[in-house]
Amino acid sequence: MHIIVVGTGKLATELLSSLKVDSESLVTSWDNRTQRAEKSVVIHAGSGRELRAVTAFCAASQSPLVELSTGSELESTQHTFPVVVCPNTNILMLKVMGMLAKSGHQFRSYDIQLTESHQASKSSVPGTAVSMARALGMNDSDVRSVREVDVQRAELQIPEIHLARHAYHQIRIRDGACSLLLETRVYGESAYADGVARIVAAVKAHTLENRTYSVMEFVDLGWL
Incomplete structure (x- = not known):
């Protein structure tokens, strides 16, 4: 399963260079993703300008979306795919x-x-x-x-x-x-990259419902 990082800022750049989940997961940028809507784990660490395209991709491919941006509109809208909202990844x-x-x-x-x-x-x-x-x-x-x-x-x-x-x-x-x-x-940056890796691993290891999760649910469930 691919891991797609969306964004061009400091956090996105750090994740693209240092994120390691497992040997089977290929980390790639949003711009370099495959054009086919293959199920992936999508990490949104951008400003939001790609968000409409990102949610369309996730809906089409049933890909879970990990949201790292604070105050995202994803927090208050319904989705047909899992969304994990992370105000912090440490x-x-x-x-x-x-x-x-x-x-x-x-x-x-x-x-x-x-x-x-x-x-x-x-x-x-x-x-x-x-x-x-x-x-x-x-x-x-x-x-x-x-x-x-x-x-x-x-x-x-x-x-x-x-x-x-x-x-x-x-x-x-x-x-x-x-x-x-x-x-x-x-x-x-290592604490954030390590935390994102553990969150992505938890997403991959569990069957998530098509709804919005707070990452604190993962903590309470003992997944992190």
């Missing part, structure tokens, strides 16, 4: 997000601060931080986003070598003299 991060989704409401009466940092070039909505904030009962606007290199280097202690590619999240919860600090750091 498996450890997904499990932390799942923990917060289940237990975050217990902290809503406390003083909570949430900081996220990504490389300065990131302009899209920080979907992981927004998910964390909502789980904790915070507003999206309460999230502090850091893109200034000097702050990342000095305050957040992001290593110089990773300033151009990182994802940092910090949750601080205070109750008087007691405080809790939860910090996550993801450096480079």
Whole structure:
């Protein structure tokens, strides 16, 4: 079964160069796919301009679609093929997000601060931080986003070598003299490629219904 990567940005380029699922799967770009509608696993890591053609391909070939873009229109529409929506592809991060989704409401009466940092070039909505904030009962606007290199280097202690590619999240919860600090750091691209490989492997290993899945369902089912 082919694995087709849609997109030309940094993430798509990283997946095309480093994604490894198994010896039987050929990873190819959307532009280089076979013109026949053969069943594949399609990974959408693009801006959305190819989305209409991608969904038509998936419908014709009954190919599952793994959606990596935050806020995609695929999340709110019905489909005749499986769609897996992934706000994050780092498996450890997904499990932390799942923990917060289940237990975050217990902290809503406390003083909570949430900081996220990504490389300065990131302009899209920080979907992981927004998910964390909502789980904790915070507003999206309460999230502090850091893109200034000097702050990342000095305050957040992001290593110089990773300033151009990182994802940092910090949750601080205070109750008087007691405080809790939860910090996550993801450096480079390998964690994302490894996570996508595990998600694709789970898609290939299970019979999916023609509906939209959250990748968190895969976590809850023990598939990741």
